[in-house]
Amino acid sequence: MPKVVYVGSDGDERVVDAAVGESVMSAALRNGVPGIIGECGGNNSCATCHVIVREEFSAAVGGPNDMEDDLLDLGVTDRQDCSRLGCQIAITEELDGLTVDVPAHQN
């Protein structure tokens, strides 16, 4: 199972076993990772699963889609170069070890 590492704004790391095909948002929710809310249930509508993908994974993860791009502008935490919505990143074997930072505020 690929692992995903969530780094909280306090530096706390949470390592989660994720299923291939599930999203970075749902893996976080399933494992109670703090700071990821996923209010809209993964519909690319609410911007409460904002994560910042660590640079070494950014190429493999890729950039945001059109709606996601708009939501990242409108959400509560300033976006950064590697900002994505967790619900729009599907986990693959290749993304094993994926590390993302979780902003202090989602709503």
Next chain:
Amino acid sequence: MLRTEINELLTQTGPGTPMGELFRRYWQPVLLAEELPENDCPPVRVKVLSERLIAFRDSSGRYGLMDEFCAHRGASLWFGRNEENGLRCPYHGWKYDVTGQAVDVPSEADNGNFCASVKLKSYPMVKLGDVLFAYLGDPAKQPPLPEWEAYTVPEGQVFTSKRLQECNWLQALEGGIDSSHVTFLHGGNLESDPLFKGSKGNEYNKGDLKPFFEVVDYEGGLLIGARRNAEEDTYYWRVTPWVLPNFTMVPPRGDHPVHGHFWVPIDDENCWAYSFDYHPTRKLTDVEVAAMRAGKGVHSANDAAYRPLANKDNDYLMDREAQRRGETYSGIEGIALQDSSLQESMGPIVDRTKERLVATDAGIIKARQKLRKAALALQEGVEPVGNRPQDQKVRSVAKVLPREQAFVDGIGEAMRAEPGKPHTTV
């Protein structure tokens, strides 16, 4: 959800604000033509984009829109005497023409020279159809007159009403681009309202409570497609155009006139809904116009100041029995008041940091982002869209399409307004 700074950016439209400057690049409805019905009629107060203005129609039929207050010592020109091609302040007799230029200062000995130096801020205002449109921006940036189809059809084919809505303009706009509420909030009216009932589309509307939304960019704003199940291998699409910053159209139903709105900021906590109904190929019937005047369809029954008779002071004449019987879903009568009662209930400016957006809010999310980007780009000198005639020749569309077809392909040129072309409707 929307962060606080962006909520403020989008909702504040006074002079000097980013969104206020954006609005000042567009001709906006400021009065119904019926409010200045004849030459030398009483002047009318206009508050728009947080500016207090006075409108009048002079002895020659010219329209004037200028600062409400006399340059002398600030008395309101609403008390003025509208006579002999000018509006005269009754305090000391100072008189202004439709451009705001003082043309007589009878209280002063040196009348001529001093008079020439006095000019009130003024804006161009023109009559298109049954509405007076004004442009409040930099004269050097004034766009061509708007060419909304509703205001280019032959006489007798359009009817416009206005209604005070006691909340910020964006709350009202967001209702206009959210098709998913129609099935719930307006469900009862699809069967009973004379300007809505009897179309096949209504059956599809009521038969599918979970529309799928697809939002597509177009030159002047967005096309918001709401898809519902129709027959086994088809979908019923309702396509709402939104043109920056505040124009929306409702998809048509049957051969009824098609309607739409301008959501015009009065100040940050109030707006006017200018609601029009027009038919592209025929005159409105007497029965239709009578229904519109009576507040049916998207219109409302109002007092002399255009405030709805059902308003927040009387709980919008809530009828719990009608709610229970299912005649109306919310208990409020009339489509316009069903919308405004809920939008006003959110407060003057809703705190969007607390909202919980879902997939059916896609149109709202995209519209906010377009508005924000347009306001910020204007600060960098990038001219906005939506104020060009080609952006305005747009129509709403209702159409049944094969399930595999994308709606933009399926409607094709149906969304382009052309004189005499029948609208595409179900």
